[in-house]
Each structure stands twice: as C-alpha cells, then as structure tokens.
Amino acid sequence: QQPVQSPQAVILREGEDAVINCSSSKALYSVHWYRQKHGEAPVFLMILLKGGEQKGHDKISASFNEKKQQSSLYLTASQLSYSGTYFCGTESSGGGADGLTFGKGTHLIIQP
Amino acid sequence: DAGVIQSPRHEVTEMGQEVTLRCKPISGHDYLFWYRQTMMRGLELLIYFNNNVPIDDSGMPEDRFSAKMPNASFSTLKIQPSEPRDSAVYFCASTLSGRVDTQYFGPGTRLTVL
Numbered sequence: 001q002q003p004v005q006s007p008q009a010v011i012l013r014e015g016e017d018a019v020i021n022c023s024s025s026k027a028l029y030s031v032h033w034y035r036q037k038h039g040e041a042p043v044f045l046m047i048l049l050k051g052g053e054q055k056g057h058d059k060i061s062a063s064f065n066e067k068k069q070q071s072s073l074y075l076t077a078s079q080l081s082y083s084g085t086y087f088c089g090t091e092s093s094g095g096g097a098d099g100l101t102f103g104k105g106t107h108l109i110i111q112p
Numbered sequence: 113d114a115g116v117i118q119s120p121r122h123e124v125t126e127m128g129q130e131v132t133l134r135c136k137p138i139s140g141h142d143y144l145f146w147y148r149q150t151m152m153r154g155l156e157l158l159i160y161f162n163n164n165v166p167i168d169d170s171g172m173p174e175d176r177f178s179a180k181m182p183n184a185s186f187s188t189l190k191i192q193p194s195e196p197r198d199s200a201v202y203f204c205a206s207t208l209s210g211r212v213d214t215q216y217f218g219p220g221t222r223l224t225v226l
Binding site: 002032040041042043044047069085087100101102103104105 | 145147154155156157158160171195203212215216217218219220
C-alpha cells in the first residue's frame with residue numbers, strides 16, 4: 001500500500017518553513033526520505049526507525065510516530081537549493097520486501 | 113567509487129521491440145533494486161536482488177518484464193515485447209545491507225516506446 005503524502009505541492013519564499021507529511025495504513029518499520037530534482041535521481045536525506053526518534057541535519061529534520069504510522073519532514077528557513085520533489089519511502093513491519101514503497105511525492109518550490 | 117551506473121541513459125524504441133536496461137551497482141553492495149517512475153504512479157519497486165538472487169519480483173508488471181543478475185556487478189532489466197505504456201524512467205539502486213540502509217540510486221534510463 002502506497003503511503004500518502006501531503007501536501008502535494010507547496011510554494012514558499014526563501015527563509016520560510018515547510019512541513020511535509022507521510023502516512024501509511026500499514027504498521028511501519030522505518031521511513032526513508034529522499035529528495036529528487038528535475039531530471040535527476042532521488043537522493044537520500046534520512047532514515048527513521050520505529051521508536052519515534054527525531055533526526056535531522058542542518059535545517060532539515062524529521063519525526064516518526066510509529067503508533068500513528070506517520071512521519072513528517074521539517075524544512076526550516078528554506079533555501080533555494082531545497083526546491084525539488086520530496087518522497088517518503090516506507091518499509092512495513094511485517095517483513096517481506098526490503099524494497100521501499102514510495103509516496104507520490106511533494107513538490108516544493110522555493111522562490112527568492 | 114563511481115556510484116551506481118546505468119545504461120543507456122535514454123532509449124527510444126518502437127512498440128514490439130525488445131529493450132534491455134543495464135545496471136552496475138556500487139562495489140560491495142549486496143542488494144540491488146529496480147524501480148520504475150511515472151507521473152501517474154510515482155516510484156514503484158519492480159524487483160530486488162540479494163547476493164545476485166531475486167528475492168521479490170511481485171512488482172514486475174507482466175511477464176513481458178524480466179530481470180537477471182548474473183554476477184555481483186551487473187544486472188539487466190528486459191522488456192519483450194515493449195509497449196507504449198512501458199514508457200517511464202527506470203532506476204536502479206543498490207544498498208550495502210538491505211533493510212534500514214541508504215539506497216543509492218543510479219541516474220536512471222528514460223525509456224520511450226513509440
């Protein structure tokens with residue numbers, strides 16, 4: 001089952017904050033976040049394991065609520081380089097494929 | 113390391129033709145994944161290998177699709193015969209240890225079937 005991301009798209013001014021949400025109908029083992037720029041491959045941002053741990057680096061952080069089967073990606077004081085499409089990829093707790101099931105993505109546009 | 117290498121980067125073919133996409137994973141990575149990306153369906157996992165053995169091919173859309181990994185440094189995804197609805201970007205990704213590990217994506221192959 002594909003996770004649901006929201007919003008589908010967001011337009012921000014440089015310096016503003018953004019939150020991207022990812023929710024699943026299945027129990028999750030981990031959530032992965034990737035960013036993809038137009039015409040390029042997805043690039044890894046971070047992985048969150050069940051346990052509700054919040055991770056981050058620089059001004060991008062994420063949380064994972066295992067009970068709600070949700071994850072959120074936080075972009076603080078957004079920069080022009082943050083523009084792109086953000087995908088969450090999930091691994092279910094029930095075992096099975098180690099491949100990721102990706103959401104449809106959130107398009108983020110940062111304007112100067 | 114050079115990263116994940118895919119070839120060709122672009123492929124244009126006519127309906128009914130056989131298409132072969134190639135992937136070289138990062139050296140030492142035990143897992144290799146094939147994904148397909150379209151506007152409608154997003155990124156979909158097609159098949160993945162562990163130590164050259166196919167583990168889960170439930171994402172392969174039809175029998176027209178097949179994938180092989182004859183050795184640790186090479187994998188192919190073949191479509192025979194190709195159809196216009198197969199047009200997409202096909203990504204190969206590799207990871208060191210599988211679960212809960214960073215997946216490194218190749219640059220992708222943009223396939224257009226006319």
